Amino acid sequence: MWSLWSSRNDRRHGKAPIEKVTAINWALDICFHLTSPNKSAEDPKVPPLVPRWQRPPGNTLKVNIDGAFDAEEESGAIGAVVRDAEGGFLMATTRWLPDVGSALAAEAEAPCAGVQLIYTVTEGPVMMKTDSLELVSLWNNRGSHKSEFAPIFGDV
Incomplete structure (x- = not known):
């Protein structure tokens, strides 16, 4: 699958x-x-x-996030999976995005889903992983470079 x-x-x-x-x-x-x-x-x-998935450091939760985009339908979806330091599955979520403009916009929505999953289960360290280098670059430069995703990053 x-x-x-x-x-x-x-x-x-x-x-x-x-x-x-x-x-x-x-x-x-x-x-x-x-x-x-x-x-x-x-x-x-x-x-x-x-090994494709790597464990986070001890006592750290790892949240893997991803977004998908259908250009023809101008829709998408996001998903997030949370695992503990031993690799044990804790929880997951998906959400349909009926109106999204790009693959990057879908990817930008995914961290919110990840944060929504973990905020009730831990106050400890969390690692978030995505396959979108462009999203990571925007996140790392969010203080000096404003993007259209700044409101989403503010929510995260």
Whole structure:
């Protein structure tokens, strides 16, 4: 499912999508390898697994956020997932954006969803992760460079 979702997200962000049949075959292949009892990590035929998600420092919650955009419909969606320092799932949310103007606008709405998730469960350290370098740049320069997303950043 992640492969299909990632392909849809790539397509909506202007990247070349993964063919659906290829994505399904990839997922089936991964399931086969994960359930195969005879494969060892030292087997030279099996490439080592590269961790994609990294744990936050101890006692820190990690919030992964993302936004999606459909240019034809001028709509989008956002999502956020919260995990603890051990990688355990705590909570998640999604929200439909019926009227959004760009992929960056959808990405800019995602931190709000992440903050709304965590504000009731912790007052401790929180790490937020996004795949949008443009959003990170706008956030890091929010004090010196005003953008159209300044009100959203103020809410965060």
